[in-house]
């Protein structure tokens with residue numbers, strides 16, 4: 001069996017920071033499954049279907065990247081997909097505590113699944129989906145933060 005990694009997240013919407021991690025991950029693992037959490041407790045701007053569509057459009061040049069969605073515990077999903085790794089990006093020290101907690105819980109739930117962290121490209125260390133949404137809401141330019149398809153989708157949301 002090849003190495004399969006799950007790259008989980010809300011991706012509301014996918015940013016260039018996410019794509020940097022997905023692209024780098026795809027060079028290391030045989031297959032990367034980018035999976036959107038169907039998180040009912042958050043109030044997302046984009047539906048799960050829209051987020052999946054944007055991810056598919058922006059990763060379709062990466063042949064070993066698949067896009068999917070999940071509900072419930074990440075570790076159960078990882079096992080269901082017969083993956084052996086989770087990949088995450090770390091932007092700053094502020095991400096560390098939460099990610100350490102998540103990685104530790106996931107290891108407690110299944111010792112066979114390893115979490116791998118990649119340091120986000122310095123260009124994107126300040127970038128988050130929330131920042132992008134905030135900028136787009138006030139019609140500030142986000143063209144160097146998200147791929148063109150996402151920029152267009154944000155503009156369309158603003159018109160609604």
Ligand code: PNS
Pocket residue numbers: 008009010011037072073074075102105106
């Ligand atoms: O992009 P995000 O919102 O930072 O992604 C967070 C995500 C989806 C990776 C995280 O919330 C998650 O793994 N949720 C699934 C629930 C789970 O397994 N929690 C850990 C044990 S309590």
